[in-house]
Amino acid sequence: MKTKSIIIATFVAIILVAFASCKRTDPIHNGDPVDTTYATGFPLNQFHELGSAGDTAAQRYLVDQYRKQLTANVVSHYPGIQDEKNIRFVLGSGYAKDVLTGSGKTNSGRFKNELIIIIDDPAIKDTVFLACGNGMLRPLKFKDQSDFGVAEQWRFTILPGEGLAHHLPELKAWAKVAGDLNIPIRNEKGEIVSQETYLNYLGKYKSVLFPYDVIDILNGKVYNRFGQEVQFERRLQETQKANEAEKAKVKAKAPKAKANAKKPNGKKRK
Numbered sequence: 001m002k003t004k005s006i007i008i009a010t011f012v013a014i015i016l017v018a019f020a021s022c023k024r025t026d027p028i029h030n031g032d033p034v035d036t037t038y039a040t041g042f043p044l045n046q047f048h049e050l051g052s053a054g055d056t057a058a059q060r061y062l063v064d065q066y067r068k069q070l071t072a073n074v075v076s077h078y079p080g081i082q083d084e085k086n087i088r089f090v091l092g093s094g095y096a097k098d099v100l101t102g103s104g105k106t107n108s109g110r111f112k113n114e115l116i117i118i119i120d121d122p123a124i125k126d127t128v129f130l131a132c133g134n135g136m137l138r139p140l141k142f143k144d145q146s147d148f149g150v151a152e153q154w155r156f157t158i159l160p161g162e163g164l165a166h167h168l169p170e171l172k173a174w175a176k177v178a179g180d181l182n183i184p185i186r187n188e189k190g191e192i193v194s195q196e197t198y199l200n201y202l203g204k205y206k207s208v209l210f211p212y213d214v215i216d217i218l219n220g221k222v223y224n225r226f227g228q229e230v231q232f233e234r235r236l237q238e239t240q241k242a243n244e245a246e247k248a249k250v251k252a253k254a255p256k257a258k259a260n261a262k263k264p265n266g267k268k269r270k
Contacts, residue, residue, distance in 0.1 A: 027099035027107045028114060028129050034102045035133030038077070038117065041069040044131060051113030056091060056146060059113065063089055063148045068174065070130075071151040074117060075218045078124045086121035087151035094142040100135045115148070116140070154218045160211040167215065174217040208235050 043062060050058045063070065067089075074087050081087065093113055098106040115130040127136045154174060156167045164171075209215075212225035222230040 027096040027109045028111055028132050028134065030101065030107055032101040032103050033132035034100060034135065038073050038128060038130050038133045040073050042066050047115065056113060059091060060148055063115065067152045071154060072218055074151060075154060078119065079219050080123040081121045082155060084151040084153045086119060088118045089148040090116045090118055090145055091148055092116050092142050092145040094140055096140050097138045156215045158209050158211060158213045164209060171217060208232065
């Protein structure tokens with residue numbers, strides 16, 4: 001009888017453990033997210049409905065449609081990333097082990113048709129689920145995966161012979177995204193400017209954009225060819241001084257050139 005009681009107690013304990021495990025096997029949708037802002041501005045519910053229906057083509061279309069927003073969300077977390085190719089979006093199904101949660105616990109379990117953000121940059125390396133921002137403590141085991149491409153370009157280099165006008169279509173599109181997502185755009189004084197004034201702000205300095213300057217639309221900054229942030233007021237002053245010095249140089253040469261022009265050519269006769 002005692003042995004039977006022990007067997008029953010053991011069986012009950014196994015059931016309870018299994019039940020508890022079932023409650024915690026979903027590594028993503030467990031009500032304990034790390035950071036949901038990765039999905040800001042993205043129709044996540046619609047994305048998951050399409051995933052449940054197995055319509056991965058429609059999921060890809062959504063990512064293409066909202067690629068700028070997704071890029072902006074990632075860059076807002078890691079503003080040091082400098083190349084869109086270092087951010088990749090992958091649709092995957094498989095098994096995730098020891099996925100970190102918001103409360104610091106870890107969960108393991110299967111996932112299906114989830115969008116995964118893979119960051120492989122010199123400044124940061126990370127892999128997170130879009131839905132919950134949970135970091136991976138171990139490599140994911142993929143059963144199926146589809147490459148949904150890299151992030152949208154948000155840094156634009158001014159090449160020789162180019163100006164702001166060459167990149168206005170992209171800048172206008174990004175300015176709208178920045179405004180919609182309330183991404184702070186700052187002027188040279190560090191003051192946040194509105195979406196409406198941003199292009200005017202850039203336009204103010206179009207005459208002093210130099211070759212190989214880099215416009216970082218999401219961080220609202222411009223960097224020179226050496227990676228230093230451009231201080232436009234200082235650059236304007238330096239450009240003005242250089243122009244004035246050049247004018248003074250030309251003006252100083254003018255009397256001398258005029259005097260030389262009056263001198264007779266050849267030697268005088270005796």
